[in-house]
Amino acid sequence: MLKIDNLTAQVEDLTILNGLSLEVKPGEVHAIMGPNGAGKSTLGNVLAGRDGYTVTGGTVEFDGKNLFDLEAEERARAGIFLAFQYPVEIPGVSNMEFLKASVDAIRTARGEEPMSSMDFIKLARAKCKEVDLPQDFLKRGVNEGFSGGEKKRNELLQMMLLEPRLCILDETDSGLDIDALQVVAKGVNDLRSPDRGIIVVTHYQRLLDFIIPDYVHVLAKGRIVKSGDKSLALELEKHGYSWIDEEVA
């Protein structure tokens, strides 16, 4: 479903992604690990279509189509979901309004009717429970005054409501205590399905105890330098990233 081939991308004239290739098939869970500044978030942002990132080479196909032909909102409607590493606070816009607007946009794109307000409120409340957020979070401003963990759970809530084809979770585990981590892991595991792809970007092996990935990749210096199964994550945990640098050199 997602085929990245030799992708290079720049931020402010600085090359961050440098020949990155990765293929995700439906039903697979890929973990991407790598040192700080390796380009993990950049990859997520480029895939989601954020302004300020210039693709300078390579191709990305999503469901057989050139991803770069689509605007950011069209990618979301096509089923790409990026759970932000740093979710934005938007005071004055309630979480409920934001979620409803988003769900309606996605449903409309799929040729479905927008949900009635009543049905939507019911659904949103149920999902709130699943991610362990109190219901009054729906009335509050989007992420406004949420703790780090609450913001991450709010991302998960959105992901559950939108039921994307491809989920990209950018360090959704960082800053979470063990309980919250399990909530996130359960949410992600529930979303695992034969027609959905999942990319989990993480810093720590810890999350992968709960979300067992099919593949683990190491992203360093803007490309995938090593791939393996979940045992690679354990190795990284033990030895850090420096041995990979040596191996690559």
Place this chain on the structure above:
Amino acid sequence: MTLPLRAHRAHQTLQSDTDWSWLSQWRSQAWSTFADTPWPTRKTEDFKYTPLKSLTNTDWELPTGSAKGTGRGVEFENWPRTVLTLIDGRLTDHDELPEGVTVKLLSKASAEDRVRFEQRLEAGLADNKQLFSLVNQALLSEVVWIEIAANQQLEKPLHINQIISSGAQQRVIPVRVLVDVANSARATLVETFSSEADGPVFINPITELMLADNARLTHYHLLMEQGDVRHLGAVQAQLGAYANLNAFHMALGGVLKRKDITVYHRGSGAELNLNGVYLPRGKEHIDYHTCLEHEVPHCTSQEVFRGIIGDQAKAVFNGRIHIHKDAQKTLAQLSNKNLLTSHQAEVDTKPELEIYADDVKCAHGATISQLEQKSLFYFLARGISRPEAEVMLSFGFINELLEGLEDEPVRLLLRPVLANLFAKEDIWARHLL
């Protein structure tokens, strides 16, 4: 042409029609100062960014006879209020007044009331150098004087529902509202302005709020006239010791709106919360001049004004904080943020700090910005279209202040009004309504 020429006949007609010599003298005093004041030009500091040309194309007349109007002005749902309806500056109707509240009218003053009116008006806060206070005094035909007795806790808000009638073309409507809140009394005052006229109208209202020691007032001053209306007026407030004024201002619609808000901290421990929003669109022009006069120690002021300026509209915000030399331990904060939603929109924001005391905390910030890219991307990444995202974000910028309002019914009234304002096409506001 200047305004004194355009309004001279109105002043003369008014003067020939009274047997109250004090009043006639009081008006002519103001008239002569007004007529002698050079008419503002671009070089006049106070009106540098607000041209008054649209006032000088019409020969203004005072409203005559009984006001016609079928409109109900601004209504709030599920909010029991004591409503006083003013059509074209005349009190036409009012609900039964609650205990402890008296209302007097200048136009119906008995001989003994006249004496009290004279004292009250002369002791008033109106600024004799301020152009539109002078106009108000020179043309003054009605004063609504509300007194709230000591220790009264008004359950229902007082709502002064000012309506400009459909017959008000070419009228100048000067009106003065005095609200005196006595010691330890507590009240909510809602002032709304709306218009049914489709010709040129010039409304010139002054509201004066006198809060005695420990008095508390929540004040809404909502300017909602649409169309060919010029609204130039002032709100002046005086705070006694430990008095608390919580004020919310809003301006939208109409060709020209200018409001001068002055608050005098005159009793130690007084507290002010002053918030406001303005949303000019099309070719509208909205100007707020606020001035906080900290005259005594230990007072606080928190002021937040936000504006969204669209199309070819223009906004002006001038926020002055004046801390007198005795006003030690003052805490005063002012923030003004503006959002321009079109390349032709314009805003001039100017902070003015004058501090003569050394032990004070004072902060002042003014910004002009576009919508934040990272917020916008968050919406796009969730499939929401750019225009809808822009509408929701802009609305959020203003809604943040609405969320802080004490009274839910005001929020419920304003929310859809503002949401609709943002919707270039209704569909983009559908998730706000």
